[in-house]
Amino acid sequence: MIKTILIDDEPLARSMVLEYLQQHPDFQVMAECNDGFEGVKAIQQHQPDLIFLDIQMPKLTGFEMLELLDTHPHIIFTTAFDEYALKAFEKNAIDYLLKPIRPDRFEKAIDKFKSAFQSNANPKIETEKLKETLEEESLERIVVKTGSQIKIIPVQQINYLEAYDDYVKIHTNDGMYLKNKTMSSFEKQLDAKQFVRVHRSFIVRVDLLQKIEPMEKDSYIATLSSGGKINISKSGYARLKQVIGL
Numbered sequence: 406m407i408k409t410i411l412i413d414d415e416p417l418a419r420s421m422v423l424e425y426l427q428q429h430p431d432f433q434v435m436a437e438c439n440d441g442f443e444g445v446k447a448i449q450q451h452q453p454d455l456i457f458l459d460i461q462m463p464k465l466t467g468f469e470m471l472e473l474l475d476t477h478p479h480i481i482f483t484t485a486f487d488e489y490a491l492k493a494f495e496k497n498a499i500d501y502l503l504k505p506i507r508p509d510r511f512e513k514a515i516d517k518f519k520s521a522f523q524s525n526a527n528p529k530i531e532t533e534k535l536k537e538t539l540e541e542e543s544l545e546r547i548v549v550k551t552g553s554q555i556k557i558i559p560v561q562q563i564n565y566l567e568a569y570d571d572y573v574k575i576h577t578n579d580g581m582y583l584k585n586k587t588m589s590s591f592e593k594q595l596d597a598k599q600f601v602r603v604h605r606s607f608i609v610r611v612d613l614l615q616k617i618e619p620m621e622k623d624s625y626i627a628t629l630s631s632g633g634k635i636n637i638s639k640s641g642y643a644r645l646k647q648v649i650g651l
Contacts, residue, residue: 406433407522408451412444412467413459413483418504422457422483425511441465442555445473453478455518457502460484465555468539469548472586473555477529479521481514499531544594547575549582556582560599564613564631566591568606576633601648603627603641611649617642 409432411419419437426432432455436447440462448456456478460467467482482501500514521528547558558577567574568588575582592602602608609627616628617637625637637645 407431407455408453409434410436410438410444410447410451410453410456410478412438412441412447412456412462412470414439414462415459415504418459418483418506421506422511425506425508429515441467441470441473444470445555448474448476448478452476454522455479455481457481457483461486465548465557468535471532471535472548473550477527477532479518479526479528480532481518499535540590540593542594543596544591547582547584549575549584551582558582560595563600563610564629564633565610565635566600566608567635576631578631598648601641601644603635603637603645605638607635607637607641609635611645614645614649617645 409426411422411434413419413422423434423437426434435451435453436443438444438447442464444456444458444465447453458467458470458480460482461484462470465473471480480499482499483504483506484501485504500517502510502514521531544560546560547563549556549558558575562577562579564576564578566588567576569583572583572585573588573591575584588602588605588608591600591608595608599610599612600608601611609629613629613631614627615630617625618628620626620636623639623642625642627635627637629635
């Protein structure tokens, strides 16, 4: 049996997928979820082979939910916005269904999934390709896991970012949070007029800079209004000068 989970805030959309899946007795629906929070829990519990995932959902978007997963099932996205889907999926193998879902298009998506599933294609690779595509989009908030809790951090609450092995430390007034993402990804997505990569290990919100003092060998140290202190390299100082006219 192919373990399947439906994650969509629209009951009608879920019922339509359920109806189409009745023609495929080898699929077993393990759970139906109304939002991304429920989806994360259901995926952890059931370890599905396939999920049908809505993109535009309250609380968490489908893309944000994917960032919180420790395991990577195959995905068929569902969306009501054609241009939104095309931009996200044109560069990778993950399929999507445009609402309202047509039976013939549903069957094509199932065939595509079965081909990948039977060939033991790695869904994690598909997800990583999708994330690379999404890095072209500007970032408005960051979703992180803290134990069993999920926290949403608007970018306006970020003081600075710090590289930490395979993670990035997100420093806010409320505390520090870890995100499994690269500094380069954040640098691409954050507004370059508000956040500057001042060091290979630091990205700072420029309006929080309070004082910059020279150190040895063309390096500097910055004090933020939040009280934090970060290193600034020679090249990082040059980038700052371009943004705020030092």
